[in-house]
Amino acid sequence: xxxxxxxxxxxxxxxxxxxxxxxxxxxxxxxxxxxxxxxxxxxxxxxxxxxxxxxxxxxxxxxxxxxxxxxxxxxxxxxxxxxxxxxxxxxxxxxxxxxxxxxxxxxxxxxxxxxxxxxxxxxxxxxxxxxxxxxxxxxxxxxxxxxxxxxxxxxxxxxxxxxxxxxxxxxxx
Numbered sequence: 001x002x003x004x005x006x007x008x009x010x011x012x013x014x015x016x017x018x019x020x021x022x023x024x025x026x027x028x029x030x031x032x033x034x035x036x037x038x039x040x041x042x043x044x045x046x047x048x049x050x051x052x053x054x055x056x057x058x059x060x061x062x063x064x065x066x067x068x069x070x071x072x073x074x075x076x077x078x079x080x081x082x083x084x085x086x087x088x089x090x091x092x093x094x095x096x097x098x099x100x101x102x103x104x105x106x107x108x109x110x111x112x113x114x115x116x117x118x119x120x121x122x123x124x125x126x127x128x129x130x131x132x133x134x135x136x137x138x139x140x141x142x143x144x145x146x147x148x149x150x151x152x153x154x155x156x157x158x159x160x161x162x163x164x165x166x167x168x169x170x171x172x173x
Contacts, residue, residue: 022054022056022148023054023148023150024052024053024054024148024149024150024151024154025148025149025150025151025154026146026147026148027053027147027148027149027154027157027158027161028146028147028157028158028161028165029144029145029146029147030144030145030146030147031144031145032145033055033057033142033145035145036055036145036146036147037055039147039161039164040053040055040147042160042161042164043157043160043161046160048153048156048157048160049153052149052150052152052153052157053147053148053149053157054147054148054149055145055146055147055148056145056146056147056148057140057141057142057144057145058142058143058144058145058146059142059143059144060140060141060142060143061140061141061142061143062138062139062140063138063139063140063141064136064137064138064139065136065137065138065139066134066135066136067134067135067136067137068134068135069133069134069135070125070132070133070134070135071133072122072125074135075121075122075125076118076121076122078121079117079118079119079120079121079122080114080115080117080118080121081114081117082117082121083113083114083115083116083117083118083120083121084110084113084114084117085113086113086117087109087110087111087112087113087114087116087117088106088109088110088113089109090109090113091105091106091107091108091109091110091113092106092109094106094109147161
């Protein structure tokens with residue numbers, strides 16, 4: 001396996017090279033990732049060997065949240081804005097190497113970037129022919145989050161997390 005720079009890719013120390021299912025005994029189960037993270041943070045604060053702990057998202061779902069309606073105005077406006085940013089960058093680079101140090105390369109880059117951005121956005125939106133007239137954001141979420149621990153320390157972790165759940169309202173497990 002190589003990295004994008006052509007060298008040998010190295011896995012993070014202590015992790016397997018290929019994706020593998022998690023191992024360990026369940027020591028807690030939580031409705032949200034934040035609760036599972038709080039549980040592991042509690043273990044870490046208590047000097048527990050957290051290298052033995054894994055948070056596993058179970059019952060994964062892809063959630064697509066609709067943000068708003070997509071119109072020609074929004075498409076052209078966002079295309080112009082993204083093109084303008086690219087044009088501004090190119091214009092700044094050109095102005096740095098301009099012998100007279102004028103600001104015209106910035107203005108030309110900004111304007112031409114906005115125009116090209118609008119054109120490309122219009123072509124892309126027009127090609128969809130109204131099949132997707134909304135904006136959305138996708139997110140991977142889990143139905144629950146299990147905290148697993150290697151067997152050698154699982155009982156200790158389970159006891160520590162049970163104390164955490166008893167000491168705070170709404171604790172997991």
